[in-house]
Amino acid sequence: xxxxxxxKIFQRxxxxxxxxxxxxxxxxxxxxxxxxxxVDGNTYVFSWYTWVNHQFIHDAKSTxxxxxxxxxxxxxxxxxxxxxxxxxxxxxxxxxxxxxxxxHTGDVFSxxxxxxxxxxxxxxxxxxxxxxGAIFYLANQEGRGIGLFHKAMTYLLQEQGFDTIExxxxxxFKDEMRQYDESVTVxxxxxxxxxxxxxxxxxxxxxxxxxxxxxxxxxxxxxQTTPYNKRYIETKITRSxxxxxx
Numbered sequence: 001x002x003x004x005x006x007x008k009i010f011q012r013x014x015x016x017x018x019x020x021x022x023x024x025x026x027x028x029x030x031x032x033x034x035x036x037x038x039v040d041g042n043t044y045v046f047s048w049y050t051w052v053n054h055q056f057i058h059d060a061k062s063t064x065x066x067x068x069x070x071x072x073x074x075x076x077x078x079x080x081x082x083x084x085x086x087x088x089x090x091x092x093x094x095x096x097x098x099x100x101x102x103x104h105t106g107d108v109f110s111x112x113x114x115x116x117x118x119x120x121x122x123x124x125x126x127x128x129x130x131x132x133g134a135i136f137y138l139a140n141q142e143g144r145g146i147g148l149f150h151k152a153m154t155y156l157l158q159e160q161g162f163d164t165i166e167x168x169x170x171x172x173f174k175d176e177m178r179q180y181d182e183s184v185t186v187x188x189x190x191x192x193x194x195x196x197x198x199x200x201x202x203x204x205x206x207x208x209x210x211x212x213x214x215x216x217x218x219x220x221x222x223x224q225t226t227p228y229n230k231r232y233i234e235t236k237i238t239r240s241x242x243x244x245x246x
Contacts, residue, residue: 017063050082079139087132096133098198101141118223145177
């Protein structure tokens, strides 16, 4: 009876699950789910997807095997990435896409030490204005990939005169630790056409192009400079080559 119950639940979820496999990744994508979001004081309905990778689903060959493997198993201790999609993302000629790294301090606390939270909000506005796009919200990329605890250490070093790059390197990390392979795999599953990339970061543009993403335009998105984020933004421009809006 218990097994029959699980089968019935799976049949309800089955239309929303798909396996995405290539030489690099074995993912299970679930969605879309309706996600009404506040964008500049108005509500717009996005479609939300999330996915799990091979370390959780092993060698599952079907969505039913994934369901069986994960049934009753909490993934709360693991960071999982997701994507918000707006409009006819598969077929629309022009789609505006941002690959947004998780930022606990900026996205959740609305910290002014960085521009991450503001960039996320601006990307939503741009996508709604243009009518089609997606925001990939990428886990395991806190502090350019060093994690929240080490990010806290870099903040303390920054308060003692280090810039963001110097602080990362002082803790034994490269300036840039982020990877986008999984999100590129999901992007290709959702859309086979070129995109407009919302980013100031030339290295992100180059990485995505090398991963096979066709990018028609790079669209910078700068936010207000304040005494709290001034050096952070200056470091992005002078040391990381981020594009400035004219």
